[in-house]
Amino acid sequence: MIHLTRRYRFSASHRLHSPHLTVEQNRETFGKCDNPHGHGHNYKLEVTVAGAVDPKLGRVADLSELDRVVHAAAISALDHRNLNAELEEFSGEMVPTTENLAAVIRQRLLVNWPSSLPRLHRLRIFETRNNIFEIEEKI
Amino acid sequence: MRITRKVEFSASHVCAHPGLSPEENLRTYGPGANPHGHGHNYVLEVVLDGEPDPVTGMIVDLKDVKTILNRKVVEPFDHRHLNREVPPFDRVVPTVENVAVEIWNRLAPEFEGTAARLALVRLFETEDLYVEYAGAAN
Numbered sequence: 704m705i706h707l708t709r710r711y712r713f714s715a716s717h718r719l720h721s722p723h724l725t726v727e728q729n730r731e732t733f734g735k736c737d738n739p740h741g742h743g744h745n746y747k748l749e750v751t752v753a754g755a756v757d758p759k760l761g762r763v764a765d766l767s768e769l770d771r772v773v774h775a776a777a778i779s780a781l782d783h784r785n786l787n788a789e790l791e792e793f794s795g796e797m798v799p800t801t802e803n804l805a806a807v808i809r810q811r812l813l814v815n816w817p818s819s820l821p822r823l824h825r826l827r828i829f830e831t832r833n834n835i836f837e838i839e840e841k842i
Numbered sequence: 843m844r845i846t847r848k849v850e851f852s853a854s855h856v857c858a859h860p861g862l863s864p865e866e867n868l869r870t871y872g873p874g875a876n877p878h879g880h881g882h883n884y885v886l887e888v889v890l891d892g893e894p895d896p897v898t899g900m901i902v903d904l905k906d907v908k909t910i911l912n913r914k915v916v917e918p919f920d921h922r923h924l925n926r927e928v929p930p931f932d933r934v935v936p937t938v939e940n941v942a943v944e945i946w947n948r949l950a951p952e953f954e955g956t957a958a959r960l961a962l963v964r965l966f967e968t969e970d971l972y973v974e975y976a977g978a979a980n
Binding site for chain 1: 857859861870872934935936937938939940942943969970971972973974975976980
């Protein structure tokens with residue numbers, strides 16, 4: 704068993720604001736992230752797969768296939784987008800925190816995950832260099 | 843407790859399987875199959891597991907770790923062509939997966955019977971691609 708991690712980048716804007724909170728509560732809860740004009744990040748997304756190394760090819764996954772899946776399922780919908788305005792999952796009540804974004808990306812990947820790839824093991828999103836969010840799959 | 847030591851080495855390789863045609867290799871490994879080879883600055887993180895010694899406060903003497911990493915990995919791998927100069931990559935495709943497994947196999951015996959156990963090797967081929975291997979048992 705080996706874990707292989709590939710890192711992707713996307714730039715997006717968001718505003719953290721809940722319709723269930725008052726103006727003051729939103730300001731108190733989300734601070735400057737509640738700025739009505741939004742703000743943006745250069746996100747990094749790490750996708751980790753887990754599997755056995757193919758004895759002939761010496762690899763655990765076809766990287767071009769992994770890239771294709773991650774781009775089609777996630778990056779193309781996220782890069783240079785406004786998460787609140789352009790992502791269906793955030794059109795309702797869900798706040799585009801990076802916790803919620805991680806769950807959205809996980810769901811998009813799992814729905815589109817081909818059997819040709821080893822299983823998804825972990826997602827890690829860097830919102831900034833210092834804010835990092837992880838979801839690990841339970842076996 | 844775990845402690846991680848990082849070392850770097852630069853090496854060239856060709857990712858192609860002799861049993862595949864040039865077209866199949868190109869399809870499988872992409873530009874990595876270029877027969878002239880290409881290179882990377884590999885970054886290796888070696889994770890050791892143990893308890894700090896009550897007297898020294900150290901899990902392991904890092905000088906010893908450095909010596910082992912230099913002798914078993916950096917000296918044989920750095921500024922080498924992996925396929926041509928570092929067995930078993932004359933017959934095993936030097937993908938980042940296989941290089942990590944080989945590094946584990948070289949390092950694990952060095953820590954047997956010592957206070958620190960080899961827990962994980964994490965090998966970065968580029969900043970955006972790495973593998974983690976914790977031995978065949980894991």
